[in-house]
Amino acid sequence: ALLMGLGCLGLAAYGLDKWFGLEGSDGRRFVISMASTFMFQGLVLVLVQRFLRENQLAWSAAFGLRHPRWGRALALAVGAAILTVPVNMSLMWLSQRLMEWQSLEPVAQRAVEVVQTSTRVDQKVLLGCLAIVTAPVVEELLFRGIFYPAIKQAGYPRLALWSTALVFAATHAHLPTFLPLTFFALVLTFLYEYTENLLAPIVAHSLFNSINYLWALLASQVS
Incomplete structure (x- = not known):
């Protein structure tokens, strides 16, 4: 295999x-x-x-996709994504200052560099699909849909919360965003717990990535 x-x-x-x-x-x-x-x-x-x-x-039963209050879940997802952006920007700024204090140079993520510097539309479209469509679905299925409830049901709710958040941030392999992504993962987990519908963190994740993707595109146009 x-x-x-x-x-x-x-x-x-x-x-x-x-x-x-x-x-x-x-x-x-x-x-x-x-x-x-x-x-x-x-x-x-x-x-x-x-x-x-x-x-x-079934997918709907396992991840609460047919929860009767899905409209409320989507509204909460949109609100969570929008409110999280300024907090994450502040945490990013803090992370960069801490890195500079330790004589480390903060660098942009490779995907952000491609969006901002590439002249190929197909590359930007592929990255947009990855960030906005496929990554939120797969990552939420894996971290909030599978790992978090499995560890929690084994009798370790705090370990489930923090381990999935830290591993989620670590998988992005980018030191400046580790703290912001850890916070974002915690928000997504609380959102899933509150709504009991995995669609909520998926939508919040997608919208959050959309905002950052558009921000990178605008930055490339300005520069």
Whole structure:
């Protein structure tokens, strides 16, 4: 299975390379990164589906997608995303100052750099789809939908809350955003607990990423 996955990844990267006509190390690195990310997300969805089937659960029942108060859940999701943005910006500023105090240079995320500097529309569209559509769905299924309730039901609610938040932030592999993303993950978990509907953190996550994506695009236009 591992060899098959690596083979598929190689074929996908090669195909995208030819399709988009990317040349140079930066272009190929972008293609390989996108291919591996989308394949990983697809694998997560397959594993979640298998987990639900083995436990005889429907998606709606497992993640509260048919909760009767879904309209309220969506409204809370929008409010949470909007209110979280200024807090996260403040935490980002604090993280950057702390890094500078430790003689560390804060650098932008690779995805943000591509959005701000790339002249290729297809690259920006792919990153937009990743940030706004696929990443929120997959990450919320994994962290809030699977890991958090599993650890909590094992009798460790505090461990569930903090471990999923910290691991969520760590998986983004970007030191300046570690503190803001930890806070954001806590907000998403509380939102899921309060609404009992995974659609709420998915929508909040998507809207939050949309705001940051548009912010990066506007910054590239201004510069």
